[in-house]
Amino acid sequence: MNLRQVEVFRAVVTHGTTARAAEILNISQPAVSKMLQALEHSIGFPLFHRIKGRLTPTAEGQLFFREVEHAFAGLVNLRGAAARIRDYGSGEMRIASLSAFSNNLMPSALASFMAKHPNIAITFQTRMSSVVRDLVSCGQFDLGVVADEIDKTGVECRPFVELRAALAMPEGHPLARLDVVRPADLDGYPFIALSPEDTARQHAEAAFDRAGVKVRTVLETPYTMTICAMVATGMGVGLVDPLTAKMFMGRGLELRPFEPALHFRTMIILPPHRPPSRNVEAFIEELEAAAAVAV
CATH class of the missing domain: 3.40.190.10 (Periplasmic binding protein-like II)
Structure with missing residues (x-):
């Protein structure tokens, strides 16, 4: 099974005939039929009932089509992500923070950053410091702000704000x-x-x-x-x-x-072995600027 065969299968189901699928994909009708046969042979079950020259998806074919649609939705997202990266560098940024800064430093830094980088899609979550650490260490998030009691193995740490209790x-x-x-x-x-x-x-x-x-x-x-x-x-x-x-x-x-x-000490943490993007460094600058004003 290869992506082109799956694409042909999707086109036949979506447009109803091999002739229309061939037209959409800009290939010959015999090529469409050949790829469908190869796909069925590869996966081990029939995808269509063939009755008087018409193709109707089998029950298994309908289930397979459902999964194909999920996969193609993911491809569409990949194309969008590639376009954002091409046009704006890293087209999205994922940030997590301890709750103490979610109503003061983070809104200020995010507002300033987004005004300068309006095309960057940002995900922001407030979590406990230990959870933020886990999200960053496994690479799911690009940057975290945490209290200093976290396990520091598996993340890059930078000192951030120190507040007297x-x-x-x-x-x-x-x-x-x-x-x-x-x-x-x-x-x-x-x-x-x-x-x-x-x-x-x-x-x-x-x-x-x-x-x-x-x-x-x-x-x-x-x-x-x-x-x-x-x-x-x-x-x-x-x-x-x-x-x-x-x-x-x-x-x-x-x-x-x-x-x-007594002091509350915090850190900025980053994923290990991965240089931060220009956007992440730019956001850190905004975060530090917000802290300089607020503290």
């Missing part, structure tokens, strides 16, 4: 009277924590241990945005990055500096 609290909370919050100040207050694997949480727990404080954790989440949302409802207090917390300021949440200094 602040304590988020409901508006009017007793801790809002303090200029700086320290571990001992959290004693007795309900605490909303990041996931245990988060390095910022690990450093926070080390600070609590040094101060002899055992915080009362009421909820765990991998997302600082979720911490902010929960804090704004009055559920408790939590350590967050101030960039994510900005959108909650004035909406039930206050921030205070936290001592000792």
